Amino acid sequence: MTSGTQKNLLQEWFPHTAKPFIANAPMLGFTDVRMANAVTRAGSLGFVGGGFDFRPESIQLADLDANLAKAGSELKEIHEDDKDLPIGVGFITLTPKGFENAVAILQKHRVAAVWLSFPQSDSDHLSLIDNLRKAKEASPCDWNLKIFVQVGTVEAAKVAMEQGADVLVVQGTDAGGHQWAQGASLMSLLPEIRDTRDSDSRFGNVAIVGAGGIVDGRGCLAALGLGAEGVVMGTRFVATAECPAPEEIKQVIVHAKDGATSTVKSVQHDVYQSTDVFPRQYDGRAVIGLSYTDFQGGIADDEIIRRYNEARQKGENHRRTVWAGASVGVIHSVVTVEDLIKSIRAEMKSALTKLMGNI
Ligand SMILES: Cc1cc2nc3c(=O)[nH]c(=O)nc-3n(C[C@H](O)[C@H](O)[C@H](O)COP(=O)(O)O)c2cc1C
Incomplete structure (x- = not known):
């Protein structure tokens, strides 16, 4: 198989996406439906942050429910009623009690993807993944939900694959926002996690995406070279017109x-x-x-x-923590999501041409 015809699970699972697979990170407070829809419309996968409070009275879940209804109506041109809603929802799983309340909302709106991050212990995700799988199987319609798990170590990647994750979001320490305190860069993590997956036939249907310090076409190309099949960006999407963060x-x-x-x-x-x-x-x-x-x-x-x-x-933002990755120095302007994704795809091609000249 040549790389051009290589089977790519991500395009199979998310048919509206172009190669390579690009997604925005579900940054709580820094993503909303407007941004996620713009990412999805640009042939990538948009995520919204669903929060960490799963109690029945959770305001985060009530907002999520309302926002997903809005997303569905705004994405009509690419979302057929009988298909999954082509956006994902990210949850912070520190306090998973009541997670079934979140699952019910995902099922109601048939979101295409869910993203789990930051459990107290890696083992905690097992019951959440079981819960999601059961809801998917019990769904009266064909719900093709894919489960993304963010991991920052090879050990966490192995656990996530054992537990049934569909997509590993391999997060290197250049990443903006929360991450493994003791971790490694994508340069080290991606090849080892890719080898780990490839050496075990049970994990043949797990996809790998890289996150952490990717802000342009060069970074995307590097991540693919290191073993990822797609990329996730967080910080770069904060500096977009659609991001709900203060200017x-x-x-x-x-x-x-x-x-x-x-x-x-x-x-x-x-x-x-x-x-x-x-x-x-x-x-x-x-x-x-x-x-x-x-x-x-x-x-x-x-x-x-x-x-x-x-x-x-006083309503001032100058003391707020500005979560951002180590590649901030390569972000020079606030652009629209559409222009960003277009330019990244073009940059990848020119970076590849330059690279070929050096090999
Ligand atoms: C502003 C900001 C908020 C974030 N919030 C979340 C979050 O709510 N949940 C999560 O799983 N990851 C969160 N992350 C981490 C991202 O998932 C991802 O790993 C990171 O953005 C990748 O690195 P990059 O920012 O260099 O692209 C956040 C990152 C940033 C920059």
Whole structure:
């Protein structure tokens, strides 16, 4: 088989998508239906953040239900009523109690994909995946839900495949936002996870996508070269016209240079915002801003939190954590989702031509 005709599960599962498979990360608070629909319309897979609160009274789930109804009506031109809704929903699985309430909403709207991230322990995903599979089988119509699990280590990848994940989102430590505190870059993770999958025939129907520091065609091409079959981008999609983030946050990303020094992986980013709920196997990468600089200057956490809250009460965003990956220095402007995806596909081709000249 040549690479041009190679069977690609992702295009088979998501027929509206072009090669290579591109998705936006389901960034809670930084993605909404407008953005997910724009990504899907551009021949990629749009995700919305579904949240982490699965209680029956959860506002996040009520919003998700309403937003998925909206997504369905807005995507009419590419979504046939008898087919799955061509967008996905991401959940943070720290507190999985009540997950069946989320599953019922996914089933009601027949979303094409679900994405699970950040369990307390890798083993926790087993019951969630079982729950999703049972709902899929019990569905009165043909529901082809695919289960994405984000993993940051080879061990977590093995567990996710054993548990029945359809897609591994391999997250390297260049990633923006939460991630494995002890991890590795895509350069190391993708080839080893690809070898692990390829060496076990039970996992032949698992697809691999790469996430972490990919912001342009060169990054996409590199991820594919390392063993991914598709890519996910988070930070790059924050700097788009459709992203619901405040403009100041987009501008911080656009103006940041040298992600090696302008961003840092730390648990502190959550401490300032009082969102320190993640277990210690995770931390997060964000731009070094005022709060982090205060921390480096020896200011106590309580005082940094007080300053943060004071700014937020005034409606100011300058002390907010700007979650962003180490490739921020290559993002120069806010663009539309459509233009971004078009330019990335074109860049991949020109990067490949240049690459061939060097081999
Ligand atoms: C602003 C922001 C918010 C994020 N929120 C989530 C989230 O809610 N759930 C999740 O699974 N991952 C989240 N992530 C991590 C992404 O899933 C993904 O791994 C990461 O964006 C990839 O790296 P990149 O940002 O360099 O593209 C977030 C990332 C960013 C930048």
